[in-house]
Amino acid sequence: MHHGIKKLLLLGAGHAHVEVLARLAQGRPGNLDVTVLTPYPHQTYSGMTPGFVAGHYSEDDCRIALEPLMRAAGARWVQGRCNGIDAEQRLVAVQPSGGAQGAPASLTYDLLSIDTGAVLDxxxxxxxxxxxxxxxxxxxxxxxxxxxxxxxxxxxxxxxxxxxxxxxxxxxxxxxxxxxxxxxxxxxxxxxxxxxxxxxxVATGYAPGxxxxxxxxxxxxxxxxxxxxxxxxxxxxxxxxxxxxxxxxxxxxxxxTHAPAWLHDSGLALSEEGHVQVNKFLQSTSHANVFAAGDVANRSDQIHPRSGVYAVRAGPPLAHNLLAAHENQPLKAHHPPRHSLNLLSCGTRHAIASYGPLHLEGAWVWWWKDRIDQGFMARYRR
Ligand SMILES: Cc1cc2nc3c(=O)[nH]c(=O)nc-3n(C[C@H](O)[C@H](O)[C@H](O)COP(=O)(O)OP(=O)(O)OC[C@H]3O[C@@H](n4cnc5c(N)ncnc54)[C@H](O)[C@@H]3O)c2cc1C
Missing domain, CATH: 3.50.50.60 (FAD/NAD(P)-binding domain)
Structure with a gap:
């Protein structure tokens, strides 16, 4: 490592990390070397996947191409999966994927951010x-x-x-x-x-209506x-x-879903279910140079559902805090909303909206969901 240059390693290109990449594309500190370890050249947006099954969208409509985003952010892509972290040694074990040639067996970091989602073990x-x-x-x-x-x-x-x-x-x-x-x-x-x-x-956790x-x-x-x-x-x-x-x-x-098994021996503080335990800054409660967001993380100070909506909301504060940590600036607390807007599509162009105890449905709700989803995709298309 060159003197003064720090390595930021992003694991996964989930909902929060695409926002981190977009933020880096607007201005990456010259002394920050960014690597993304993720298995696919695209991020498939789950919110539109049922629409793909129903025939409303093509596969491409549901994908964010990552290479242009990473290029704009000045980040290097390593095609593979993380299959182990040694938080003491600041080391991530790499399992190459997609027939990638020349992927390193491990990656080192100064600053690590984890947004790999949950898995089905x-x-x-x-x-x-x-x-x-x-x-x-x-x-x-x-x-x-x-x-x-x-x-x-x-x-x-x-x-x-x-x-x-x-x-x-x-x-x-x-x-x-x-x-x-x-x-x-x-x-x-x-x-x-x-x-x-x-x-x-059906729909446990939703209002009876x-x-x-x-x-x-x-x-x-x-x-x-x-x-x-x-x-x-x-x-x-x-x-x-x-x-x-x-x-x-x-x-x-x-x-x-489950927390990934490769976190078990990482040395990071984990919740009872094995998710990365983070504080209000989305920072590991055991390692100040590690951050996590989305379904792989667990807030130690408050409970909120694991969903795409919450993973998306974590993107801007995560981006801010990674750059602040790099520049030794104060971190900002992330306050997830108490209720989130949930829009359930019903196969036809009809959807049910719920927000806390409130609920509505109709073709216009599907149209509204479509606008939100298309808007999310448009933010990250280069
Ligand atoms: C059919 C379906 C519909 C859904 N609809 C909604 C919805 O409408 N609204 C909502 O709020 N939630 C929805 N969800 C839930 C939502 O998908 C998840 O909560 C959300 O994807 C979590 O985002 P994330 O950023 O944590 O991870 P993900 O979006 O899962 O992204 C994880 C990223 O990490 C990469 N990755 C995975 N493993 C590794 C590894 N070992 N190393 C490196 N990279 C890795 C993946 O390729 C991916 O890029 C839906 C889920 C499903 C299954």
Missing amino acids: RARLEAGMPGAATHALPIRPIEAFTTFWPQVMELAQARAVSLAVVGAGAGGIELVFAAEQAIRLNGHAGARFTLITGGPE VQRRVLRQLKRRGITVLREACTGVSEGELRLANGARLACDVPLLAIG
Whole structure:
């Protein structure tokens, strides 16, 4: 390292890091050397993924091209995944991806920022739902899901399929609506759709009025709701906790995610569930030169949901604090909102909006969501 030059390493190109890159593109300190370690040349925006499934958007519409953004920020791209951090040695282990040649085995840093999202841990998934890792298609990583989706459509065009989505949170609800829309319009007639909640009502955590609206839309589209846990998956079949078996050609998983296993031995302070513990400055509570945001992080001082909305909101303060930390300037506290606007798309160009106890729905809500999503994408297109 040259005298006075500091290395900033960004892990992942999630919602907060694209904002950090955009901020660096406006002006990067000459003595800051920036590297991004991330596996794909694009960031797939989850908010528009159900719209891709429904046929409203192309794959490209849902992608932020990272290379132009990194180039504008003067950042170097290492194509790969982090698979270990040694916070004492300031070292990140690299697993190359995408057939990348010449990726280093490890990267060093002075300042580290983590925005790699949450993962579906295959070992934990398999323990809770045997067969799922082999026979089901998980929504994460989204890049893999969007690559496989055209094959689901091919099958659905060849014959009447039975499709089930396991997980009835926002992602699962949007996914089953979107799949129903796509297959009803372009698939073989007679397809069946099921949403498996795991036990509770659909859209747990939302106001009862939102749940009623979701249930009404599900009924209108002939989507069956099963309030049971899925306990296993095999070829052509799902097993449920009540002993029932459900014939299923296309099992999709939109269940809760986990913290990445590679954080365990990092030496960073972690929450009970294994997420990076951060303070109000989005700074690790154990290592002042490490920051984290999005689904991989956990605020030690307050609880808020893990969602794209919160990851996006963390972008500007994260960008500010990384530059402030580099320049030994005071950090700014990030105050996440108590409520966030949630917009659930229902497959057709119809959506349900909720904000705390308030809720509304209609075609105009879908249009509103589309404007917000397109606006987000436009900010990062170069
Ligand atoms: C179908 C679906 C729809 C959703 N819709 C909404 C919505 O409408 N509103 C909302 O608020 N939330 C929504 N969510 C939730 C939202 O997707 C997540 O909360 C959000 O993506 C978290 O953002 P993030 O920045 O933490 O990580 P991500 O967006 O997951 O980005 C992580 C980045 O890190 C990279 N990466 C991953 N692993 C590694 C590694 N080991 N090393 C280096 N890089 C890595 C990835 O390639 C990616 O670039 C939805 C989720 C799903 C599944």
